[in-house]
Amino acid sequence: MGISGWIKQEKFLIVALLVAVVTYVNEHAVLEMGRGASLIAAAILIVTIVLVSMRVAHHAEILAHKVGDPYGTMILTLSAVAVEVIMLAILMAGESSPTLVRDTIYSAVMLDINGILGLAALIGGLKHGEQPYNDDSGKTYGVMILTAMGISMIVPEFIPDAKWHYYSGFTIIAMIALYGLFLRMQVGKHSYFFSYSYPRNEKKQGDADDHNGEESTMASVLTILVGVVMIGGLAEFMAAFMDVGLKNSGAPPAIAAIVVAAISAAPEILTALRAALRNRMQATINIAMGASLSTVILTVPVMEAIALYTGQPFIMAMTPVQTVMIMITLIAAAINLNDGETNAIEGMTHFILFATFLMLTGLGL
Numbered sequence: 001m002g003i004s005g006w007i008k009q010e011k012f013l014i015v016a017l018l019v020a021v022v023t024y025v026n027e028h029a030v031l032e033m034g035r036g037a038s039l040i041a042a043a044i045l046i047v048t049i050v051l052v053s054m055r056v057a058h059h060a061e062i063l064a065h066k067v068g069d070p071y072g073t074m075i076l077t078l079s080a081v082a083v084e085v086i087m088l089a090i091l092m093a094g095e096s097s098p099t100l101v102r103d104t105i106y107s108a109v110m111l112d113i114n115g116i117l118g119l120a121a122l123i124g125g126l127k128h129g130e131q132p133y134n135d136d137s138g139k140t141y142g143v144m145i146l147t148a149m150g151i152s153m154i155v156p157e158f159i160p161d162a163k164w165h166y167y168s169g170f171t172i173i174a175m176i177a178l179y180g181l182f183l184r185m186q187v188g189k190h191s192y193f194f195s196y197s198y199p200r201n202e203k204k205q206g207d208a209d210d211h212n213g214e215e216s217t218m219a220s221v222l223t224i225l226v227g228v229v230m231i232g233g234l235a236e237f238m239a240a241f242m243d244v245g246l247k248n249s250g251a252p253p254a255i256a257a258i259v260v261a262a263i264s265a266a267p268e269i270l271t272a273l274r275a276a277l278r279n280r281m282q283a284t285i286n287i288a289m290g291a292s293l294s295t296v297i298l299t300v301p302v303m304e305a306i307a308l309y310t311g312q313p314f315i316m317a318m319t320p321v322q323t324v325m326i327m328i329t330l331i332a333a334a335i336n337l338n339d340g341e342t343n344a345i346e347g348m349t350h351f352i353l354f355a356t357f358l359m360l361t362g363l364g365l
Contacts, residue, residue, distance in 0.1 A: 054266065079228075089302075091260070099314070109145070142334050206232065281342055
């Protein structure tokens, strides 16, 4: 592929670079114009970041196709988590809410399990009826998400402030240990937990739909790295505009957290929905549940380490409403993902939970 072909294919990255240059030159002027201009600029940057993250996800999907499951879904979820961690680290460096990390992880789990998985199971069930998958994957993801969130976001409610750094250090070690074992399961003897054998002709057709043109591995890796760096730069500008635009605006406190979670999940939504429409629910389960687990188990130790290094702890303990919503979600997922088949009713239950999450957020809860 020549330079002109690359520019044509990666036009979103070129546009994002131009947006970054224009924002850098005019940042102070926009901030001085007040709340309205800052919110418009923040919205433009959010759209730009989503476009860049979709290109990152596209190339991650190309690599995933080449290596196959379970490595493939691991690449997809890790790319999304990398975007999320970078944006959180940048936002936390400013005058952000001490609950930003907690609210972002909570929002991400609601979006991944109730939003992505719920909508995918709903539309997939309406089209195909019952959709098969490997029930071992649902059970494994569910129990690990419950354990990780319990340790990092429920138990901290009972930890005295004077001893937060001891428990924070323990949390880092616990998350690393959990993820280490999870990786060993994914790529070792239990890798079959996360795969499902589909009819050969269906699988070939699905692969052909998504990967008509193969691209070099090196080009995909470089594009992912460039994209992640650009997302970091754009996120820094976005944080400044959002701080000015949302200050004293009466907007829900968790709006910044939802923005971060939605940006990191945007590419996964399209991939998961395409998989469900092709009657390949295993890929949807791996993406939605895997993204939730990776968000908790990887974001927590990174942000906890930053808090320990800076000496500025943030609030990880969930509110009573958040705790109840998480427990309902994980109980529903444990019941729905227990028999190896999803259907429209199961999808609708999760999607209603997602709508409830949005309603509660709008109410400031």
